[in-house]
Amino acid sequence: MSSTPQNPPPTREIEVRGLHKSFGDNEVLRGIDLEVGSGEVVCVIGPSGSGKSTLLRCVNLLEEPTRGQVFVGGTEVTHPDVDIDAVRRRIGMVFQQFNLFPHLSVTDNLTLPQRRVLGRDKAAAAKAAAENLRRVGLSEKADAYPASLSGGQQQRVAIARALAMGPQVMLFDEPTSALDPELVGDVLAVMRMLADEGMTMMVVTHEMSFAREVADRVVFMDGGVVVEQGDPARVIGNPAHERTRHFLSRLLDPAMADVENVEDAQNADDAARKSP
Ligand SMILES: Nc1ncnc2c1ncn2[C@@H]1O[C@H](COP(=O)(O)OP(=O)(O)OP(=O)(O)O)[C@@H](O)[C@H]1O
């Protein structure tokens, strides 16, 4: 037997095994297997309704899987005896809608969950709030109220709020989809900084240039399954599956999607007319 030390396998921060999720008769996730290594950035892409949000929501138990297992940091979070609050403390989540409290200042938006969920005292919470506002470039907005901020600034506050909790992994669900195009860049820059710092991230996004430049891996989902995954340049630039190609062509040329929608509608119309 060789005693040569081997490179240890990369730590898996997130592992999803045989994940199924149904809402009533609607099976939305049909057996997902996915791993995200420590420090890895995985972008999840796919058409509307393919189950991307449901997948993220199953990882932090906002949805209860119907079948299968999810591990975060080696702990099975789908185990019946798991401490759900402890799991959620390890996972930061950023949504399309920022969900800031409008009646609280930016600082108070950041300190409240730290105090409620982590039991931090006022000084420690304020310190973490200030540190993380600085990370997202919004120190000068500490005393502002959300309504006085742009959408991009509000989303950066929401990211700082999640970071102030000291998460091991960050999940992003279309964090820039609600933003005016000119505000998208600042939010993506913050996400890029987090990626560079080694944060483990799972990002549902339609921003293909971000996926190409920042992701270590791109996962294409359709119909509740992972159709293909791999190197971003390969998946986006030279997809192996027709479904991926079709999705990307619509995404990159929305005008084509309109044409196809009209054609789909016409075909449905024709079929309806032909049927007895
Ligand atoms: N709480 C729920 N109750 C019932 N059905 C749901 C629920 N959440 C999601 N679904 C259904 O699950 C399917 C997948 O939804 P999901 O939101 O995961 O898709 P998605 O890929 O994130 O789509 P989008 O790109 O539009 O955000 C859809 O058919 C949706 O209607």
Ligand SMILES: [Mg+2]
């Ligand atoms: Mg979604």
